[in-house]
Amino acid sequence: MKKRVFSGIQPSGILTLGNYLGAIKRFVEMQDEYEAFYCVVDYHAITVPQAPETLRSQIAHTAAFMLGAGLDPEKMTLFVQSDVPAHTQLGWIMECTASFGELSRMTQFKEKSEGKESVSGGLFTYPALMAADILLYDADGVPVGDDQKQHVELCRDLAERFNSRFGKVFKVPEPIIGETGARIMSLQDPHKKMSKSDPNPAGYISLGDSKDEIVKKVKRAVTDSGREVAYDPEGKPALANLITIFSHCAGKTIDEIVAAYDGKGYAEFKRDLAEAVVEAITPVQEKHDALIADGSFVQILIDGARRAHEVSSRVLKRAKEAMGLSVLLDPEAVRL
Numbered sequence: 001m002k003k004r005v006f007s008g009i010q011p012s013g014i015l016t017l018g019n020y021l022g023a024i025k026r027f028v029e030m031q032d033e034y035e036a037f038y039c040v041v042d043y044h045a046i047t048v049p050q051a052p053e054t055l056r057s058q059i060a061h062t063a064a065f066m067l068g069a070g071l072d073p074e075k076m077t078l079f080v081q082s083d084v085p086a087h088t089q090l091g092w093i094m095e096c097t098a099s100f101g102e103l104s105r106m107t108q109f110k111e112k113s114e115g116k117e118s119v120s121g122g123l124f125t126y127p128a129l130m131a132a133d134i135l136l137y138d139a140d141g142v143p144v145g146d147d148q149k150q151h152v153e154l155c156r157d158l159a160e161r162f163n164s165r166f167g168k169v170f171k172v173p174e175p176i177i178g179e180t181g182a183r184i185m186s187l188q189d190p191h192k193k194m195s196k197s198d199p200n201p202a203g204y205i206s207l208g209d210s211k212d213e214i215v216k217k218v219k220r221a222v223t224d225s226g227r228e229v230a231y232d233p234e235g236k237p238a239l240a241n242l243i244t245i246f247s248h249c250a251g252k253t254i255d256e257i258v259a260a261y262d263g264k265g266y267a268e269f270k271r272d273l274a275e276a277v278v279e280a281i282t283p284v285q286e287k288h289d290a291l292i293a294d295g296s297f298v299q300i301l302i303d304g305a306r307r308a309h310e311v312s313s314r315v316l317k318r319a320k321e322a323m324g325l326s327v328l329l330d331p332e333a334v335r336l
């Protein structure tokens with residue numbers, strides 16, 4: 001039997017090159033080897049305010065970009081989180097399993113709430129919902145970028161705690177982190193990861209960007225002082241990030257890129273980098289555009305939600321029974 005993987009992407013903006021290199025490309029590679037469940041996690045996106053029309057369109061674009069990148073409905077299950085009721089139900093159970101202290105330690109909450117006057121309760125508890133998302137599919141592994149590792153560790157802790165209290169209900173999953181491309185950084189600040197919700201669009205390359213926009217963003221990308229194209233993540237983090245992006249997009253090693261620009265300046269390097277990015281994402285954009293035009297992604301999401309519901313409702317039932325919840329699940333058991 002194939003091992004299972006689960007992973008999700010928030011429709012909190014148009015996907016970035018970071019989402020593509022750090023997550024989606026690997027989702028595609030894994031769909032042959034694993035039984036894969038991939039989810040557009042729209043409940044996670046509403047932890048910050050979203051306008052309804054924008055959210056609807058971001059859900060569509062997220063699904064179409066994932067399919068455009070090569071996810072195949074014959075091989076994997078793609079669905080939208082809010083179409084499958086078990087997610088919020090087990091989400092609540094996981095909130096009650098997690099402690100306030102461990103949720104307070106999540107670095108993403110600290111980063112996203114910093115400097116904000118008001119943050120939603122959901123932003124604080126969302127790692128518990130994420131744990132539920134994963135556990136509902138008895139996932140063996142969770143392919144994520146390095147930024148999500150802490151959340152997968154929390155999911156493991158919650159699964160183990162629940163299992164020790166109520167018996168073995170959940171499979172305890174492992175994070176699957178790619179060696180490279182695990183964290184693509186902002187083009188404007190190499191200490192911040194590239195994020196689709198960055199208020200400064202110059203910081204990210206969106207999968208929706210035109211060729212001209214990509215060329216401009218790469219040209220404007222910060223570099224470190226000096227002239228030499230050298231890979232030094234500590235001393236020259238901005239340049240190292242650009243070399244990493246180049247290496248992924250062109251399918252070459254870091255050493256090959258560095259050797260190719262020996263004695264050449266940043267301008268030539270950036271011109272070729274922009275070209276490599278455009279080449280890497282153009283086929284994804286073309287397939288995305290065709291899926292949006294013919295609307296065929298909608299049926300894929302409907303079929304995916306049915307399949308996800310089948311699997312997740314069985315796991316939810318196990319959890320509720322183990323905890324002593326519900327009358328409907330077993331009416332005889334509650335006759336005292």
Ligand code: AQP
Pocket residue numbers: 008009010011012013016018019020021022023143144145146147148181182183184185193194195196197198
């Ligand atoms: N910069 C990145 N480099 C590598 N991987 C990344 N991922 C995100 N950014 C990078 C990976 O993409 C997957 C989906 O992430 P998500 O959309 O669920 O949430 P996120 O990690 O919070 O991504 P963003 O783009 O930064 O979204 P916003 O701006 O809404 O917070 C995950 O596997 C993640 O690791």
